[in-house]
Amino acid sequence: MDHSGISVLFEGTNFTRLLGGLWVTVKIAGVALILGLILGIVLGVLRTFKNRLLRLILRLYLEFFRIVPTVVLLFLFYYILPKQLNFNLPADQIATLVFALWVGAEMSDIVRGALISVPKHQRESGLAIGLNRYQLYRYVLIPQAITLEIPATINLATRVIKTTSLLMLISVMDVINIGQQIIEANNHTHPTGVFWVYGLIFLFYFLIDYPLSWWAKRLEKRRLERTNG
Amino acid sequence: MKKKSFARLIAIVSVFAALLLVLTGCGNSSKKSSSSSSNNPSSVKQIKKNGTIRIAVFGDLPPYGWVNQDGKRVGYDVTLAHQVAKDLGVKVKFVQVNANNRVDALNSNKVDLVLANFTVTPERKQVIDFAKPYMKVxxxxxxxxxxxxxxxxxxxxxxxxxxxxxxxxxxxxxxxxxxxxxxxxxxxxxxxxxxxxxxxxxxxxxxxxxxxxxxxxxxxxxxxxxxxxxYISPAVKKGNKSLLNWTNKEINKLTKQGFFVKDYNQQLKPYFGKEVKPSDIVLPTK
Missing domain, CATH: 3.40.190.10 (Periplasmic binding protein-like II)
Structure with a gap:
């Protein structure tokens, strides 16, 4: 019975199950990011408008999703709201929805920040050559804001991917949840399996997140090179 | 400067006001939903109509509910769950839960039945209904x-x-x-x-x-x-008489048939060793 913990990973279908869990994680984070980014850009643009009521509502939306911890949001959407409102979605859809709304909120602030930090003379020049509001945003403000917001957006993306580890609380079979199943199922034969399973999960998250943060750093460097010559 | 902090204060207060509104809104509608419980999504009739019963089990608790290396759910509770589904004539869909979201899973209609090593306590009895026990601890x-x-x-x-x-x-x-x-x-x-x-x-x-x-x-x-x-019992949503009565009958029937002793020998014995006997865990036939 010379069991090294690492063999836990390759017994039966364990490795493919972990990969399956990782796919669930990536799918939820990916779809949530795409939906959230679209939502966030629209809301971010709306937040630069002058209408006070609109701005107040969007501000409340942002603060709600920023202040309330993600765990609480997941519980609220999975257990509490369905009971009151009589709708019932599967756990992974709820997870995607919550993460999309959260990304949308955070993203709206990033977009707003980027839009108002485009130099003022750009906006004024645009207006001076007779652009309407749509054209102003489409051709002048948004293209210049995008370079400003990319690093913060990628940072947000890595945060979202890491936060998916909370999903086991609402019964989503993500990579952490499957990892725990494997650890518990093999605890009596492979007591050191826990180290290897979490080690592999760490590697998975690293392989997804590190390229993103490397990309963010490179984009930021290029932007500085471009602006400072 | 002063003006700015005042504006911020207003913002914070309004966020809390909004939260309160959401919460009180929930409170109000909960009264409504509990009074109009005529369309019970977890009644025996409805489960048979759907063709599946959703059962909450543990995924990390050998030997009660866990997942083996082929990715299959097994264990003492899981064997019972399969038997319950078989006797109802429906398919079983497992929802994996943790110890502290078993009650919520029932109350928010995520599952019909909990078979997750669920110990009967007076506090829990107030929020959900327990069927007859199938184990003691x-x-x-x-x-x-x-x-x-x-x-x-x-x-x-x-x-x-x-x-x-x-x-x-x-x-x-x-x-x-x-x-x-x-x-x-x-x-x-x-x-x-x-x-x-x-x-x-x-x-x-x-x-x-x-x-x-x-x-x-x-x-x-x-x-x-x-x-x-x-005691450890199956649990259903509070007020779900239909499934509760059915489960009670099922537990009685299975106890008489010696199902739980068989289940014990199959699932629990390899784990507990010699010091524990089936009669320490399984309830006697009355």
Whole structure:
């Protein structure tokens, strides 16, 4: 019975199950990011408008999703709201929805920040050559804001991917949840399996997140090179 | 400067006001939904119509509910779940839960039935309905063999590890307030904490601790039974008479058929070792 913990990973279908869990994680984070980014850009643009009521509502939306911890949001959407409102979605859809709304909120602030930090003379020049509001945003403000917001957006993306580890609380079979199943199922034969399973999960998250943060750093460097010559 | 902080104050206050509105809104509508419980999504009729029963089980608690290396759910509770589905003539869909979201899973209609090593307590009875028990247990305390804990008085002022939402947590919180509790979200975490020496002992259902200490010979169940004996039952949503009555009949039938002794021998015996007999866990036929 010379069991090294690492063999836990390759017994039966364990490795493919972990990969399956990782796919669930990536799918939820990916779809949530795409939906959230679209939502966030629209809301971010709306937040630069002058209408006070609109701005107040969007501000409340942002603060709600920023202040309330993600765990609480997941519980609220999975257990509490369905009971009151009589709708019932599967756990992974709820997870995607919550993460999309959260990304949308955070993203709206990033977009707003980027839009108002485009130099003022750009906006004024645009207006001076007779652009309407749509054209102003489409051709002048948004293209210049995008370079400003990319690093913060990628940072947000890595945060979202890491936060998916909370999903086991609402019964989503993500990579952490499957990892725990494997650890518990093999605890009596492979007591050191826990180290290897979490080690592999760490590697998975690293392989997804590190390229993103490397990309963010490179984009930021290029932007500085471009602006400072 | 002053104006700015004032605006911020207003913003914060309005956020809380909005939150309050959301919460009170929830409170109001909950009264409505409980009064109009005529269309019960978890009644026997509805389950048969859907062709599937959704059963909450553990995924990380061998030998009750866990996943083997082929990715299949197995265990004492899972065998019962398959039998229940077979007798209802429907397919079974498993929803994996943790100890502290078993009640919520029922109340928010995520599952029809909970078969997740669910101990009957008076507090839980207020929020959900338990069927007849199919197992009996009490709280036990496991500690390292090198520093065994054999009586509750030894735990005074020491760290005791528990999982949130378990009977052990409730017992130590109410009856042993002198101990410091370290609470964890899952079974995996609590045993890791004990192995890492974060607490002097760990409290959980005794049957489960027998199984665990058999695989971890450095630890011993120093206190075999503490607090009152308790029972493990299937649970349904509060007021779901239809499924409750059906489950009671099912448990009676299965007990008479000796299903649980068979289930014990198949699923639990390899884990518990010789010191535990089926009659320590399974309830006698009445």
């Amino acid at each position: 009490s709280v036990g305390v496991v500690s390292p063999k090198s520093k065994p804990i054999t009586s509750a008085s030894q735990l005074k002022g020491k760290n005791v590890i528990v999982t949130k939402g378990t009977t052990a947590e409730t017992y130590f919180t109410t009856k042993q307030p002198n101990t410091k509790l370290l609470k964890f979200d899952s079974k995996t975490q609590q045993f890791n904490a004990l192995k890492n020496g974060r607490g002097a002992a760990l409290a959980d259902d005794n049957s489960y601790l027998y199984a665990w200490s058999k695989d971890n010979p450095k630890y011993t169940v120093g206190i075999k039974s503490i607090g009152p004996k308790s």
